[in-house]
Amino acid sequence: MDDKHMQIGEVAARTELSLRTIRHYEETGLVTPSARSQGGFRLYTENDITRLMVIRRMKPLGFTLDQMRDLLDATDRLDAGDKLDADERAALLERVRGYEQTAAEQVDKLRVQLSRAEDFAATLRARLPKSEPASR
Numbered sequence: 001m002d003d004k005h006m007q008i009g010e011v012a013a014r015t016e017l018s019l020r021t022i023r024h025y026e027e028t029g030l031v032t033p034s035a036r037s038q039g040g041f042r043l044y045t046e047n048d049i050t051r052l053m054v055i056r057r058m059k060p061l062g063f064t065l066d067q068m069r070d071l072l073d074a075t076d077r078l079d080a081g082d083k084l085d086a087d088e089r090a091a092l093l094e095r096v097r098g099y100e101q102t103a104a105e106q107v108d109k110l111r112v113q114l115s116r117a118e119d120f121a122a123t124l125r126a127r128l129p130k131s132e133p134a135s136r
Contacts, residue, residue: 005043015052028065061106071099
């Protein structure tokens with residue numbers, strides 16, 4: 001194995017995803033190992049890790065597997081370096097822009113939820129006697 005390829009265990013450690021999750025994303029077509037070793041082990045590159053990180057960041061924002069696939073397709077086509085006509089490039093950029101807007105909306109919703117959760121925790125803390133140390 002050369003320095004450019006990593007086995008699934010290293011990829012799992014770097015992405016903080018489980019082996020099972022990485023295999024699931026492979027089964028659903030979101031990420032395909034760039035190569036296989038002679039022994040049949042999955043081998044990944046930095047580009048594969050980048051894809052997995054996009055997926056990992058989309059998941060908690062509520063994006064579906066189909067939406068993840070669609071965004072990855074759009075960014076792959078934009079990054080491919082192939083000559084895209086102006087209309088096709090504009091359409092791809094609009095797809096990416098739509099995902100960015102949806103992500104920003106989800107972030108705003110999560111901020112509200114976090115603020116409410118912090119308020120709730122503070123309310124509970126205020127009800128506890130001051131002499132007892134809080135356990136966290």
